Amino acid sequence: MIRAVRLPFSAQVFVGMAIGLLLGFLARSLDPASGGEAIARGLRIVGDAFVGLLKTLVVPLVFTAIVASIAALRDVANAARLVVSTLVWFAITAAIAVAIGLLLGTVLAPGAHAGVDIATAVRPATTGSWLDFLRGLIPANILGLGASTKLAEGGATTTLSFNVLQIIVVAVAIGAAAVRVGEAGAPFLAFNASALAIFRRILRWIIALTPIGSAALIGRAVADYGWTSLSALGAFAAAVYIGLGLVIGVVYPALLAINGLSVRRFFATAWPAIQLGFVSRSSIATLPVTEAAAEKLGIDRSYAAFAVPFAATTKMDGCAAIYPAISALFVAQYFGLALHPTDYLLIAAVSVLGSAATAGLTGAVVMLTLTLTTLGLPLEGAGLLLAIDPILDMGRTAVNVAGQLLVPTVVAKRQGLFAPPVADDPQVVPA
Template sequence: MSKVRSLSLTSRIMVGMVLGVVVGFIFQAILAGEDDFLIPLGLFSLPIKAFFVDGIFHVGGQIFIASLKMLVVPLVFVSLVCGTCSLSDPKKLGRLGGKSILLYLATTAIAITVAITLALLVNPGEGINLPSDANYSAKEAPTLAQVIIGMFPTNPIDAMASGNMLQVIVFALLFGVAMALSGKAGKRVASVFEDLNTVILKLVTLLMNIAPYGVFFLMAKLFTTIDLKLITSLALYFGVVVFALLFHGFVNYSLLLKLFTGLNPITFLKKMKNACLFAFSTSSSSATMPITLETANKKLGAHNSVASFTVPLGATINMDGTAIMQGVATVFISQVFAVDLTISDYLMVILTATLASVGTAGVPGVGLIMLAMVLNQVGLPVEGIAIIIGVDRLLDMTRTAVNVTGDCMVTCVVAKSEGEFDEDVFNDPNAAKDLEDYHKSIN
């Protein structure tokens, strides 16, 4: 036990993840397709699935996710207000916004282009028989006008309560600018927010201590219930998506980082381990946001005035991983239904998916909504989503890790361009070492 406690947080999360996968497979073998398996214990029997999978694993995993989501709104609001009110030039906000959105859209366009190219080379949909009961009902996506109007809150408290991050970001920016322009009164309020920011970041550090247990519960439940036969039948589609995600995460991001900043991509990727593990286990950019912000600020060296803006924005609109899934899925579904798409169709897919990454921000089930929009745009049946939806949970974990990596890459590029980047922190292998030591001390 003492050896486990001496491990770094990243190592303990890895241990929890591996153990969760192993336990999940063991439970799946025990259940063997049955509704449940009863273990006789004297006068009563213990149901494996009801007690462990739907009970302990489910409750433990959801508590972990809830504890992370609990921090998102206060962390984003307070951090963004602190960053905004510290800007000496209010025009800088316009530059930050313009650079960030342009980079996020550019990486999304690159991602889906790579995905379509790989899918056309591999042809994952050839030889797949369409299930006779395939059916999928797509939710209606909002129009661009609705999204723009919806960015501005009529009730900021309601926006925070409902977790509408675009509205929270807009209100925080306006509030921070107002503080910066309010003289002494603004400075007094700013000092309160700085103290609040310190307390919230300490709360993040405390909650990270339960991460290995939360990851174990999430992995154990997932691998108990996942359909391995379905993955086998869609192995080629699954493999193409995973390869495209890894290529984008390791190669494209590294090239862009080196091109725009001159920073060492290997150092960057090493420092992303923690955030990527959280993203993989939670499948949520929003839930991972506290760790992403901590990574961008404490490990990568991006100043809070930039990171507090680009990270929440990226968690809301950066859909690189989802765009890759859409690119491969579009080719896959077109081949399953034997529909030939033209070059103009593929260009329309790239354009639609790139713009939809902003246009569907904050909508539940965003990945499938975006895919339905893309399929409709090129005349493919939306019912094709039913074929791939069974393996989407595992793919969602990987693409969330890619999205988080993209958020931090864009943060580094924007921070470097604005002179708000500490290269000594980036190059220091022991940056944020105090955080790791603190995690160990309270374990």
């Protein structure tokens, strides 16, 4: 009798990504009439459906998890210290990442070796400002929902979106109020706990689809963008990916080892979330998988329920530290503008604080324009880099997700809220 062999979950994801790469290259090699466009369209539909399923869970899962964490933290004496410690480690890791970005941008000087045409230097449509941070903290409604309308030839299109930072603010307020009212809030907290258990079960079902989703998302990236656009900005792309590699491959393992944590176990458990972040290019879409990884790592659930969603909106070493640092130097070098030591310090300050200022907004372009504006550099310089932004965004988001798990793990270990399961196979997704 032959027994069926079940691949470990991470191996299934790798197989899915390999299939996606093949389908992506196949779509680019075929003429549209010969099936290339049909393959690309199919990859987009499946990839969008998978990301849509994850995003559907974000609002209810974040809300119920944070309300539950507030209820659980009422019995924790050092709750305030946990929040402060989390923010301190956010700043420490961001400062290290931006220092690496500044060093690479100075040594490699990607702006002096760019083959990009000056005609592509256009002011981006989306820019960031510190006022956006204050606006992002104030909920527009209890669900943190927003709407934007775009005018096109076919008419106006309205798109709904949600601001996770606002959802966190609302959930913290409601959770704190439910705790303060005592017995009157007990039924609500019990209902919230039940809802959280239901959403976690649905999450497990969606996570099981990750190999299929990964295949579609990586295939879509190859079919849509390929790698040809890297040639003109090869030095810049290399500098960014070297920086990302140093952070996730050297800095993070060093911080784990210093705090007595297993590097191998951390990355084995975090890998599904990191992979999904790479292919989906969205920390928010990856958030449910990141939360599941945090629980499997052994982070106390009451702390993880708060720290991981908060990190997903404000902890972005890839998008808000390495990338804007190298990009700002690129723009200055490309336009022949000299930067002084105070400018380097300003880049570091903006990068450490700026991820919070751009929480809930779209993409690293917002963070880059915020940095350029603060330094007084031409905003048109951001337009030079847009051609390869999707390719860079894959690596940036993977590093973001890794950092969003690293800091809660380190803080939990230092605060005695870390208890890894004795017998745990991080490769298997629970049914």
